[in-house]
Amino acid sequence: MATRQTAAAARALVAPSVILLFLWMIVPLAMTIYFSLLNYNLLEPDAVRFIGIQNYLDFLSDPDFIGALVNTLILVAAVLAITVIGGIFVALLMDQQIYGRNIVRVLVIAPFFVMPTVSALIWKNMLMNPVQGLFAWIARLLGLPAIDWFTNYPMLAVIIIVAWQWLPFASLILLTALQSLDEEQKEAATLDGAKAVSYFFYIVVPHIARAITVVVLIETIFLLNVFAEIRVTTNGGPSTTNIPFRIFELAVNANDVGASAAGGIVAVVLANIVAVFLVRMIGKNLEG
């Protein structure tokens, strides 16, 4: 339908966005790859030299990196498990004919809009403080010992905070998917006398499987990048330093451009493994 003139105009309209995004992708990436091949510390500007893949070898054999990789994977996996299972539960609840559904929805979605630094500090201090925090008080009421979250279980504490932030997202998306399960199918299931359990596994789960995949992929992209929550609670340490935090440490604290850049490329590769699946999935949807 587009004439040659509109086609040209259309290209001109897309160009600015494409050029900027292209630069944004290619310039930092090329620089990062280049830096990652150098021995380059900002404090020793005269000692810059090409060292090939030495930074990668150092980074990959560094116990701190292995630790950071393990922490990253634990954080992503644990938060995904909590938010997807919890999200299905919350979405099923909100899909019932409950009183005041809109208010329930507003309450459930709220944590998603709270900035990461706020959620981390409120949880760390007012809820998880081992002496004056609310959880400690509840534990004592129940006759249990109060847990010193950030001393004894720092990773668990971070997982809980991040899961709290992402549970609303999973719930909201799964709820949207559930609501598209049409009424007729629901009616038919009742007429067949389908038991709640088999109804759930044979009709609900297949229907929301796609939405679950989307939640998993999108959350993974964001969870691989968790930073602020760690920065303001533990500020690193062996049990919570993840890859983004390790890269930050190398760059800002150690001024080690080369090592930080090598870490960055590792992070890019990790993210891309997920991205390939996500992009393909969304692409399929685009046909419709």
Next chain:
Amino acid sequence: MALKQSTSQRVTMSVIAWLVALLIFFPILWMFLTSFKTEADAYAIPPKFLFFHWTTDNYAEVQSRVDYVRHAINSIVLSVGANVAGLLLAIPAAWSMAFAPTKRTKDLLMWMLSTKMMPGAGVFMAIYFLYLRGHLLDSLWGVGFLLMIINLPIIVWMLYTYFKEIPVDILEAARMDGASLRNEIIYVLTPMAVPGIASTMLLSVILSWNEAFWTLNLTNVNAAPLTNMIASFSSPEGDFWALLSAASVLAIAPILIIGWFSQRQLVRGLTFGAVK
């Protein structure tokens, strides 16, 4: 599983749902209540839920201790500025991809999406280095540009899915009547596109407002937004819970309100139209 339910079932379900919702919301409620306490009441054991001496002193204190207004202005400038710039770039792009698609449009969209997958930490060193050399560290322009570019793919995608829903017939009719490209955009497309653009804008403002990787790492004083103001409470001296709560309420209130209005668009925007 919204099968036909008896009233008693409905009441039971409602009670469970409300309990779960209140549990999820509780930290925010607790923060809100604490912001009106004195520090002594904030640390009291057993905790004081409603019966404490209500005070608004903390809110005044936030301004004098951490300069709320300056940080809030930075947050507004950054999220609105990045957003307006993003829309100016994205509206023409999304328009042309939706209404004058070529063979490569789909690939282009997928490619834009893939740029969003690039982890900030991955290119942190390069950006940090460029900004250090370019004197862009701690500048609104520097951080604003990053916020704009990391949200651009989401903005283009969201607009694209909205524009796609505009009936093409109307555009064809306008073209038949000899409307120029410019008039077509201004008089035909824009009125129909405004709701979609508004929704896109809300989501993009939320994302920029809460962005905490680049803002924490690239700003310090001059360009520091609210995320940094709150982070300054991470190594406090003395009792500070009531103050932290008041600062937090001030930092999240605007976005919480905007967010509640844009829940629907959130699903669409954050899943790139994969779940509607």
